[in-house]
Amino acid sequence: MSMQLLDGKATAASIKSELAEAVAKRKASGMKVPHLAAVLIGEDGGSVTYVNAKVKSCEEIGFESSLLRYDASITEEELLKVVQDLNENDQIDGFIVQLPLPAHIDENKVTMAIDPSKDVDGFHPVNIGKMVLGLPCFLPATPAGIVELLKRYSIETSGKHCVVLGRSTIVGTPVSIMLSRNSNPGNCTVTLAHSRTENLKEVCKSADILIAAIGKPDFVTSDMVKPGAVIIDVGTTRVDDATKKAGWRLKGDVKFDEVKDICGAITPVPGGVGPMTIASLMINTLRAMELNGK
Incomplete structure (x- = not known):
């Protein structure tokens, strides 16, 4: 049985070229070009990398983008004022406040302050609520990306048992909801497993589709995987690696080399x-x- 590599990089590239085409058409007919703003607080390495990648993607597609950088010492009040200004700025269609935020700032308060119609991260309770009800909304980016990847690789989800490892509000919980909905991809029977789950190994082994999103490197080993299962590895933990220029590399939640010969399909990290x-x-x-309506 040959294992299929679910190439997110190639898939994302084709999505970007579709978007670039849509933007070019808008430009040609004199319509507004989408403008994304990103707010970055402090110097967290992962956050800087992510935000830079987002700004670069905007350039590739032909979106306008603004990067607003602030020192980690910014007060909660000052950050809420930044959010209010972005809410009121008609030129900016959507914006994100890159998480995690410094400890002295309440992430929930900041998320709640974002206008739901500009909340392109899909974290505002209004968007989460609409997602649960199946109404048009902004879907959280990582779960939406996972579902899109399954769709583009024509992976059958209907009637399948999907185990989601990790119940975070950013990945685990929303993806469990999206895959259980009456849609395609969707119609899975979903188990949301976490640190309190008993017989975790057996639960994982029963999965036709296993989504690992707990942030523990190499957590999923071969004895937790059903032969032929589809594995989505959401883990991105930085581990020291002297052979890399940056001095680190990204490691997933799945022990890739051990699992690749058992599973039917897997995402690389x-x-x-x-x-x-x-x-x-x-x-x-x-x-x-x-x-x-622009």
């Missing part, structure tokens, strides 16, 4: 879910402009 997350954010940015 890097080059799997990461690029799809950024592609989803770009889809949301274009939708923001359309939903706001």
Whole structure:
């Protein structure tokens, strides 16, 4: 049985070229081009990398983008003022505040302050609520990227048992909802497993589709995988690696080399879910402009 590599990088590239075409058409007919703003607080390495990749993607597609950088010492009040200004700025169609935020700032308060119609990360309770009800909204970027990847590789989800490892509000919980909905991809029977799950190994082994999103490198081993299962590895933990120029590399939640010979399909790390997350954010940015009637 040959294993299929679910190439997020290549898939994201084709999504970007579709978006670039849509933007070029808008430009040609004198319509507004989508404008994404990103707010970056402090110097967190992962956050800087992600935000730079998002800005670069905007350039590739032909979106306008603004990067607003602030020192980690910014007060909550000052950041909320930045959010308010972005909410009120008609030129900006959507914006993100890159998480995590410094400890002295309440992430929930900041998320709640974002205008839901500009919340292209899909984290505002209004968007989460609409997602649960199946109403038009901005879907959280990583779960939406995972579902899009399954769709583009024509992976059958209907009636399948999907186990999601990790119940975060950014990945695990929303993807469990999206895959259980009456849609395609969707119609899965979903188990949301986490640190309190008993018989975790057996639960994982029963999965036709296993989504690992717990942030523990190499957590999923071969004895947790059903032969032929589809594995989506959301993990992106930085581990020291002297052979790399940066001095580190990204490691997934799945022990790739051990599992690759058992599973039917798997996403690599890097080059799997990461690029799809950024592609989803770009889809949301274009939708923001359309939903706001521009």
